[in-house]
Each structure stands twice: as C-alpha cells, then as structure tokens.
Amino acid sequence: MQTRGHIFSWLVYAIILFSLIWLFDDLFALLIESFLVLWIVWRTKQWSTIIQQGKWMIRFLILFSLIQLVLRHDGQHVLLEWQGTITLFNFDLNLHWRTTMEAINDTTISMIRFLMFWFLFIAIQPLLPTKRLxxxxxxxxxxxxxxxxxxxxxxxxxxxxxxxxxxxxxxxxxxxxxxxxxxxxxxxxxxxxxxxxxxxxxxxxxxxxxxxxxxxxxxxxxxxAAEQWSWFDLLILLCILFSIFSIWVPELLVALLIPFEIQRAYAQQRRGV
Amino acid sequence: MTIHFEQIRYRYPSTNSDTWNVSIDSFSIQPGEFVLLIGSSGAGKSTFLRILQGLIPDFYGGLLQIHSLNHTFNSGFVMQDPEQQIIMPDVLGELVFGMEQLGFSRKEMDRRLEHVQSWLPVQSWQNREVQTLSTGEKQRLLIGAISLTDPDLFILDEPIAHLDVQCIQKLTTLVRDWISNKKHSLIVADHRIEHWLPLATRVIMMDKGSIIWDGSVDHWFDFAVNSIFWRDWLPLTKRATAMSITEENQLKPKQSKLKNKPIDDIHINRLTCAYENNEIILNNIQSILRSNSLTALFGPNGSGKSTFLRALAGLITPIQGTIQLQSGLDLTNWSPAERSRWFGYVSQNPYDHLIHDSISKELDYSISLMGLDRSLEQGRFDQICDALELSSNILNAHPRDLSSGERHRAALATVLIRRPLLLLMDEPTSGLSIRQKNQFVSWLISYRESGGTALISSHDLDFTAEWANHVWLLQSSGTRDYIQLTEYDAERLFKSPGLYQSSLVPLTGHYQLTQAVQYLRSQKKGRDQQ
Structure with missing residues (x-):
C-alpha cells in the first residue's frame, strides 16, 4: 500500500505515539492517544487483521487482567476482601484476596494501553514498509x-x-x-x-x-523511490503537535505550577496509601 | 582497464601456517576478455573470486598477501547460492539496490532498467515478492541486478546452476554484449562449460589453490583431449572425439550388488496441485512413470518441476487426482513417511538432508528412522559409503565443511541407505563438476540395472542425454495460464533434432550433442557385444 506522506513523518508519528502510550496513562491522555491510534487504523484499513488476531488477543487480555487483579491489593475503596487458610496436600496456605476500585481502574487503563499498543503495532506496518523505510x-x-x-x-x-x-x-x-x-x-x-x-x-x-x-x-x-514532502506531512505534523500539546503540556503545567506536597498527597490518595 | 594482481597468497584461519589455500603468482584480465575458470570442487575457485571481489580477508579472516597494480576497478559478484544473496523483500528493490549504493540518479536507474528488459521482465516482476520466485528466477534476478551497476569486472560463480536452457541462451547473449564493447571483463567459474566455451577467450584451470593452466580455448581443447585426467572436462561433443581417439569408454557403469524387484508402474491420474492461495500450478497431469526406467523432468524456471516432485513424494496434497501403483494400490492419501518405504526424495538443496553435525551421524539417523538397529546394519552402511565414495574423512566431517560435490553425495546417501525403489530427485547435479556428474551417471545407470526407477528434474541436457529413457516436459499450456505435461521417448527425442528443437529447447549445437550421444551409445553397445 502506497501511503501519502514522507516516511520520516510517519516514523516520528509512530515513535511519538508509542512514547505517549508508554509514558501517560491517565484517562484524558488515553482518550487522545486512542483517537490518534484509531485514526491510523482507519487510514491503513487494518480492521480485518485486528479482527483476525482479536480472538487470541482477547484471551490474552483476560488472562493479563486476572493476573493483575490477583496481584494488586492496594487502594482504599475495597469491593471484595477475603482472608483464610486452605489446606492443600497437608500444607496450609494463607491466602488474602482483596479487590479494590483502584485496582480495577488501573487494570482497565492497562488493558486500554495494551490494546492501543497492539492496534498501533498492526496499523503502523503498512505505513512504514521496509522497502521505503x-x-x-x-x-x-x-x-x-x-x-x-x-x-x-x-x-x-x-x-x-x-x-x-x-x-x-x-x-x-x-x-x-x-x-x-x-x-x-x-x-x-x-x-x-x-x-x-x-x-x-x-x-x-x-x-x-x-x-x-x-x-x-x-x-x-x-x-x-525517494521520499517527497507533501501537504499531508503538514497534517501529520499537526497531529504530532496536537498530541504533544494536549497531553504533555497539561502534565508539565501540573508539575510546574502545583506544589510538590499536593502532588504527592494526590498520588498517595490514588494509590490508597 | 587492465586488472592485474601479482603474488596472491591466502590462507584461511584454520589452515596450517605452512600451507596456502590460494597461491597464484600472477593474474591479469584485459577489457573485453572473458576468462572461464574451471577446476574440481574444492580447487579454490570461489576463494579466488572472493579475493578478487575484496571480500577476503574482511569476512573470512586469515592471512592475505597480494600485490595489486590497480585498486580502483568496480566489480560485480554473483555468488553460488541465490537464496543467500537476496537482500530486499521485493524484486524492484533488489534490482535497484546496487545502483542506489553507487549513487545513480533516478533517471539513470530508469534508463538502465529499460535496458535490462531483454534479460528480465522487469515490468511484470517488479512488484513481486522475492519469496514467490523459483531458485532459477532468483538467480536471474541477481544477475540482472549486477548487470545494472555496469561494473568493470563481472565475477560470476556458477551462474547457470539453476537456469533453464532458454535463460542460459539469454545470458550468453547478455554476456556477449558485455564483452563486445571492450569495456568490461568477465570471469566465470562453472562446471557446465559447454555453454561458455563458445564465448570464452581464455581458460584458467585451478587445482589445489593454484593456476595449473592458463591459455586460449583452442589450446585448452588440445591439452584436454590429450590428457586422460582432464578429458572428462570436455563438453560431450568434444569428449566423443577424444574417446574415438583413445577407444576408451569412461561412461561404463559400475556393477551394482543391489538386486531389487522394481516398483510397479506408477499411474498419475488428473493430478492437480495449487498454491496456498488456490492458484493452480499443475493441472490435470496425466502420465505413467514406467517401472525400472530413468525419466528426466524438464521445464522452464518456475514451471512447477519441484512442486510436481514434492506432490509425488507426498509433501503437497493434490486438490484433485490420484497417484496409484499399477496393482491398483492408491498412494494419494499416504503420508510422506508412509511413501518413504518405497520412495526416496532428494531435495535440490543438500542441506535439507544434513541436519546432524557429521555425515556418519546422519546416516545412522536414517537407519534409525527405518526402525533398524544400526549395529546390525553395518553392511548396508558400508555398501552406500562404497557406492558413493564417502571416505572416513567425509563421514566424520561437518556438512558445512564439505565441498559441494561431497555434500550432494552425502545427501544422496541419506536417501539411498533406505534402498528406495523409486527416486525423486530435484536438480541433483547443480554445482557438481563434470567428473562428479559422470560418476553420478554411472551410479544412476547401475541403480536402474539393479531394479531402480527414477524421476529426475534437471536443466542439464548434456547430463540427461546420457541416461534418460523417457523425457517429461512441463510447460505452459498455449491457451491457458497453467502448466501441462508432455511425454517423450528419450531415444526418439534425441534422434529427431526437429522435435528436440521445437518442443524442448532451441539449443545451439544440439544436433552435435545428439550425434555425440548416439556415438557414445553405439560405442558402448559394440563393446558390450564383443
């Protein structure tokens, strides 16, 4: 598939998006990231591949989420808690199950991030063909x-x-x-x-x-097949700038303007400490 | 530009310090000169070519001493195995790769791509993935890619090993263009010298890393005809002349001790095979593989010869049709392992058969796959080693340390040790020297005499003419876009040059070839009667 735009633009776009998904995990950032990733999926018409691989990926995601829920005990808003001893082959196992709202929240965010990584990985391939890249x-x-x-x-x-x-x-x-x-x-x-x-x-x-x-x-x-700059690269550049400004700038502003103690207290509250 | 080297000495890192793997006092090549480099496997030809290309010692280490009188020539090198030289995933990318590296402009690249059309159908191939090309087509692609860079010196190492005769003809035309303008020089190392001798201006013979003969083609003919050892290197027509002088038949087969009941005729009924994408490649193939016969399978590159052999071996499930023995036993749904009781499949690539770290272990493994006890099968083991001249050195060596001929023999041994009644062989002689091919022909004839049946795909007419009883030709149907099989009787085919020429290949001098085969056969027959 021959796509418009310079290969360098798409390369930078992919790197920026991967970085954003990796670095920022609050809901607002995820919304922006998802929008940009879905735009690429729409551009490259990779829905069939995603559906094809979907049945395996959903199983993996469910397993991934269950493991995360089992391992996460922190958070203030407890939904389910159980503590007891199970005897297995003459061994006493002390178990503690604690499911919190925060754990479910983080697991959901992780799942969405994972989905975005996967979507981006599939969708970006036609945009960065080896023979051009x-x-x-x-x-x-x-x-x-x-x-x-x-x-x-x-x-x-x-x-x-x-x-x-x-x-x-x-x-x-x-x-x-x-x-x-x-x-x-x-x-x-x-x-x-x-x-x-x-x-x-x-x-x-x-x-x-x-x-x-x-x-x-x-x-x-x-x-x-030398790469040509076109007006389409401007569009990609705008998307990159939009993503940076809409995600990084608010985070930067928070980091610079809000006192550190308040940030720490907020972070501790989120973690349920 | 004249290219000139003196005092070329090279030894691999693993070689003793008192031995040189290549030791050549002087080598020069003029513009417009075409040097044909010949020598048996392991003579040092490929090493020498790598030195010329500048890949040694950078890639291989060791010690190189060389005095070059000019350092600035460009060279284009095509190595033996096309599969391992392809760099780009698509045909167009592969073609322009060299030109891109040398900094050609887009306009110049397009101009050159136009010029190479006679050799390569750039328009129809350019968007193809290289994985979809056959081995011969890959070789063609690589030669095309090298020719586009227009080097001062073309270095080709066995360039026609996988090419069909029509492609070889096109290549010789291309080579004629290269050398006719007196701008380029060419050095070709090959065992199939009959295609190159009409064009070559000089022959260099190598043995044990040194040049043992360097002179014009005519002088080389005189030398070879009068030499018992090098007579085998002559192409068939010339060899016939030489044999008429000495009244010695080099092709007399060894007597085999194997005595098997031959397999029944194999009836191939309406066999249709398709690729994974349902594209049909073989359509309604209908034929009978005769019991106790040697059948040659011809066809242009990409015509489906390998697919056909793989279908017979059970590696491809036909979408339609049957494979039956004359007795009515239907083998169509038999797995490859079940068919291996009677069938032996020899792949084009000997490495497909050599997965252990020594040939001895490989043969032991073949015996164990038959469910036999190795310790009780020493006789079988020795018999195969004797028949294929596998010495203890070869048996203990790692497959990658063997020469091309040794590797082919070792691969064949892994199949023959099962004593198959039918052999399916895919281009078994590519990379073999003429001497090794002659040995192979002798062995093949004795295999048939001992009850064996074989179907062998090849592009090598010279080789085929010496043993084939039947010839099968796979070619495109005139009206449809799939492959069909036509059957010929080999005797009749080789006796009637018109049929030979029109239906198989427009081979220059083929009539001489036919006459030579007839001559050799009549000589042998006369001696047998005496």
Missing part, C-alpha cells in the same frame, strides 16, 4: 540498517527452511504426529533447530557479503 534509515545509520536488512530477510527464509527441513525429514520416514512424550518431541527436533541455527548464521553472513559486494555503505548513495 530502510533506504531512508540506511542514510542515517548504515551499520544498524545493515543488521535490520539481514534480520528481516532471516525471518521468511528461516520459516521456509524449517518447512523444507521438516518435509525432507518426513520423506526419510520421520512421522511428526506419532505418539511421543513432549521430551521426546523436543529431543527429536533438536537437530532441526541446530541446522536452522547454522543456516541462519551462514545465511546472514552471505547476505552481509552480498551487501558489501554490491557497494553497501557507500556514502554517496541515492534512493530510487
């Missing part, structure tokens, strides 16, 4: 980009190679579905993993050789 980054960080080139080719090659290795192994009489314990299955597949590791190392080596042989690292390099 890497020639651009190669001008800035040639060594790092060389590593990325080798790594990116490694994944599809390894996937194909592991299929071929397993195929040929089957033609030699290996039955992947036969009844084995998990330990036997791992032992049987160990040589395959070793062969794949050897292959990946050798493949990366030869790829690096090919890159150098074809002039990689030359300082006067050009780009065939």
């Amino acid at each position: 890497l020639p651009f980054t190669a001008q800035l960080f040639p060594d790092g980009t060389q590593m990325i080139y080798m790594t990116l080719r490694l994944v599809p090659v390894l996937r194909e190679r592991s299929k071929h290795l397993l195929d040929v192994l089957q033609t030699r009489g290996f039955q992947p579905d036969s009844n084995r314990t998990w330990k036997q299955s791992i032992l049987v597949r160990l040589p395959l993993l070793q062969a794949l590791l050897d292959e990946s190392l050798e493949g990366s080596w030869h790829r690096a050789e090919a890159m150098i042989a074809r002039g990689y690292g030359n300082h006067k390099r050009t780009i065939y």
